[in-house]
Amino acid sequence: MSGLLEVESLTRRFGGLVAVDGLSFSVGAGEIMGLLGPNGSGKTTVLNLLSGALRPDLGSIALRGQAIAGMPAHRIARLGVARTFQIVRPLASFTCHDNVLTGLAFGKRRAWGTQARADADTLLDRVGLARARDALPGALTYIDQKRLELARALALQPDLLLLDEWLAGLNPTELEQGIALIQSLRGQGITILLVEHVMDAIRSLCDRCLVMNTGRLIASGLPGEVLAHPEVVRAYLGDDDA
Template sequence: MIILQVEGVGKQFGGLQALSNVTVDLPQGEILGLIGPNGAGKTTLFNVINGVYEPSDGRIIFNGKDITGLKTYDVARLGLARTHQIVRPLNELTVRENVIVGACFGREDHGLAAAGAIADEVIEFIGLSVRTDQLAGSLNIGQKKRLEMARALAARPYLLLLDEVLAGLNPSEIAGMVEIVRKIRDRGITIIMIEHVMHAVMNVSDRMFVLDYGQQIAIGTPEEVANDPKVIEAYLGDPELAERLMSDAD
């Protein structure tokens, strides 16, 4: 079953074409890695999918429903959750309250009591139990990233958009997070993840999708993508990255 169809989506900001004619179908249960050089339009694509921006062209179909131009909160309630590259904790609320917000206003629209139970379960799953009554603003960056994940998961989404959840983490934290991403997929949740930590994203993704200057230049298995001349060319601006890209594919 196809859970998300992005059909010919474009986005313009003034004279800048941030995305043009992006088309991708996402089957349920897949992990799609979204990569590309900085400024390629990856986060913009997320913003267009979840309704932060309305696309200039094209349509977004989610679970068979056209969600183009819907407000972010309506998209969220249909079962599409996301995390942010720059974390956005609700600082003056506790970790548990943050996650309860996710559960309360997510797809299942729970009351406070039921949301509390879900929050406890998700916090346990994500490994923040010892922090549960701490104010979100007092967490360190790794914990804040987990909190973002927990909030998104508590919404019980069908589709999860992860924006650089591995950035800024140390190697053991990365391994833990990759494990969590796998477990989330095992629960039947479809995932698109933007990532710069190449070995991790190649490792965990079923397919990869590459953007460059707002254009899609490749889509396929990690091996196919890593050996695609256009992808290598796109990354030539950053030779080190290209090298890592190729070595990680082996």
């Protein structure tokens, strides 16, 4: 497994708060890596730093050996990094098909015209939204809005996909479908770093996990080992339950 993403001593401060504190890790090509931790531990800030929404104060981020820390988000996207958000952000006045078209226009291999329209249909079918091609996002169910968010991210043709609680809020049937969909993406060569609180998904999907607390890495390794680590239990449940 070759290294796709290398992060070294990554640090981000907001005034006196150190949201990410000297974080180092790597993600291998084709891997699904879980990024875990209690609320406020810095997980989404890490995704914001990796995707270019924020600039780090210290540290380095390399994608395939190329330094990307501090690059604007659109340049990082064109190098092969895409993400979803905790709160879905569709273009409300565009159809599902046109939402995906916008991603294709600005991705790693920008597509236009007839080919882009065909590619958008393929992506909607891939995430299970072919039936909603001409629907507006506001008419979709919650899981279908998440499917659209994923299709827009995939339209950027990413090598590295950052999923920020994409499985949150799904019922058991939807969760099973969502896990299967993420597994299928790995099968198509996409490396995934996912922030998630759904432990069934972590155990089903992740090759390795990182756990953060108050901005710092407190554990890393196989999912079963990490979830049983005393410091991880303490971070989630408190000292009385550790």
